[in-house]
Amino acid sequence: MLKVENLSKAFGKTLVLNNISFDIKNGEIVCIKGKSGEGKTTLLRCLNSLEVADKGSIRIKDKYLFREVNGKIQYASKEDLKELRQEIGLVFQSFNLFPHMTVKENLYLAPKFLNKMSQKEIEKRANELLLNLELEDKKDSYPYQLSGGQRQRAAIARACMLNPSILCFDEPTSALDEETRGQISKIIRDLAAQGIAIIIVTHDNAFVEEIAQRTITLSKGSISINY
Amino acid sequence: MMKVFDMLIPMTIEGMRITIGVFLLTLIISLPLSIIIAKLRMSKNKIVSKVTGIYIYIMRGTPLLLQLMFIFFGFHYIPVIGFAFGRYQAILVAFVLNYTAYFAEIFRGGINAIDIGQIEASTVLGLSKRFTFMKVILPQVLKNVMPSIGNEVITLVKDTSLVYILGVADILKAAKSVSNTYSTFIPYIFVGIIYLIITAVLTRFLNNIENKFNYYR
Numbered sequence: 042m043l044k045v046e047n048l049s050k051a052f053g054k055t056l057v058l059n060n061i062s063f064d065i066k067n068g069e070i071v072c073i074k075g076k077s078g079e080g081k082t083t084l085l086r087c088l089n090s091l092e093v094a095d096k097g098s099i100r101i102k103d104k105y106l107f108r109e110v111n112g113k114i115q116y117a118s119k120e121d122l123k124e125l126r127q128e129i130g131l132v133f134q135s136f137n138l139f140p141h142m143t144v145k146e147n148l149y150l151a152p153k154f155l156n157k158m159s160q161k162e163i164e165k166r167a168n169e170l171l172l173n174l175e176l177e178d179k180k181d182s183y184p185y186q187l188s189g190g191q192r193q194r195a196a197i198a199r200a201c202m203l204n205p206s207i208l209c210f211d212e213p214t215s216a217l218d219e220e221t222r223g224q225i226s227k228i229i230r231d232l233a234a235q236g237i238a239i240i241i242v243t244h245d246n247a248f249v250e251e252i253a254q255r256t257i258t259l260s261k262g263s264i265s266i267n268y
Numbered sequence: 269m270m271k272v273f274d275m276l277i278p279m280t281i282e283g284m285r286i287t288i289g290v291f292l293l294t295l296i297i298s299l300p301l302s303i304i305i306a307k308l309r310m311s312k313n314k315i316v317s318k319v320t321g322i323y324i325y326i327m328r329g330t331p332l333l334l335q336l337m338f339i340f341f342g343f344h345y346i347p348v349i350g351f352a353f354g355r356y357q358a359i360l361v362a363f364v365l366n367y368t369a370y371f372a373e374i375f376r377g378g379i380n381a382i383d384i385g386q387i388e389a390s391t392v393l394g395l396s397k398r399f400t401f402m403k404v405i406l407p408q409v410l411k412n413v414m415p416s417i418g419n420e421v422i423t424l425v426k427d428t429s430l431v432y433i434l435g436v437a438d439i440l441k442a443a444k445s446v447s448n449t450y451s452t453f454i455p456y457i458f459v460g461i462i463y464l465i466i467t468a469v470l471t472r473f474l475n476n477i478e479n480k481f482n483y484y485r
Contacts, residue, residue, distance in 0.1 A: 089392050090391075091392065123394055126392065126393075126394040127394055130392070131392045133385060133388070133389060135385055137385035137386060137388065138389075139389070139404055140408065140484050140485070141407050141408055141411070141483075150393070150395070150403065150404075151394055151395060154395050154399050155394055183483070183484040183485075184484075185484055185485040199393070200392075200393075203393070203394070
């Protein structure tokens with residue numbers, strides 16, 4: 042599903058990611074652990090093309106997001122990149138919902154822009170997700186009217202609108218209390234059960250224990266443990 | 269007394285066309301243009317952003333009165349161009365250039381204030397840059413900048429009185445003529461009240477727009 046090979050990234054002279062390789066299968070839940078500043082978030086950002094890697098390759102399904110050609114990083118063509126972006130979703134730590142749009146409008150925006158689904162299909166998909174994530178009565182609410190947990194679920198729904206095959210979470214438990222934490226584990230397991238590969242970046246060890254099928258520990262930009 | 273108003277009222281109505289005309293045309297052209305200038309000012313291309321920066325510096329760094337005079341009287345002295353603006357053209361060009369610079373800086377601040385996370389979320393969702401700007405960034409920027417834009421809009425009403433330097437009769441000029449004819453101060457009080465009424469209406473209108481943006485936080 043996802044294959045990362047020899048990924049390296051430096052900011053100036055600081056090597057943040059050093060020769061990272063791993064792969065993830067359909068429906069697998071993988072946690073990426075490590076102290077802050079060890080490159081976890083950078084890794085996530087490389088996976089989502091928010092950061093340009095220096096070396097290595099990332100392959101999603103059978104297409105390269107980027108790879109090294111003659112020692113130079115070469116990204117996929119614009120068209121392929123557009124396709125690949127839809128394969129991989131990201132739930133930000135601060136959710137980054139669009140504050141001026143209702144939950145429903147947040148969900149509709151990307152599929153409407155990408156023009157791949159009819160309005161009917163968009164609405165159907167949104168209703169399904171909102172129902173599963175217990176947000177059906179919040180669809181006309183604005184993000185500021187939602188609790189932290191509800192905002193997170195809205196962000197998950199938004200990321201799922203395009204049916205990604207990989208979904209990344211950046212510190213999903215940081216804004217949650219005990220109760221909503223139980224809820225997010227269940228949601229993530231349900232998503233994995235649908236065959237979505239889940240990548241979770243977190244320093245929350247208890248959460249890792251609870252949910253991870255596999256854990257990758259980053260330290261100083263390298264993988265120290267992968268089990 | 270009646271004679272004063274017999275002269276003042278028709279002249280004020282004439283002057284109103286200039287005052288309101290300069291005000292509206294400047295806004296209609298400057299506001300959209302300033303968003304483009306703000307984007308150019310923020311361009312990654314160093315030359316583009318530098319040139320825009322110099323333009324803004326000149327417009328904000330010299331009096332509007334001087335700009336009016338320069339564009340009307342001074343422009344055709346520049347070699348090669350050999351072109352002169354008419355009175356009304358000069359007024360419009362000067363006001364638009366000046367206000368676009370101020371508005372552009374307000375928009376730049378407003379765009380910078382948007383959380384980078386909004387752009388990243390749009391990128392991850394596969395939205396194009398243009399679409400992100402129009403649908404995600406701009407609506408939030410408009411909310412942010414409304415109070416500052418409102419301030420400038422009110423200033424613009426009063427700045428329109430500067431057109432007297434090119435001999436164009438706005439409401440202040442009308443008051444001055446009548447005052448000189450009848451040696452009375454009443455016309456000035458009269459136009460003062462007119463400015464206050466225009467500002468009151470505008471304040472109301474601007475508050476309404478601000479409230480329209482209050483549907484979210």
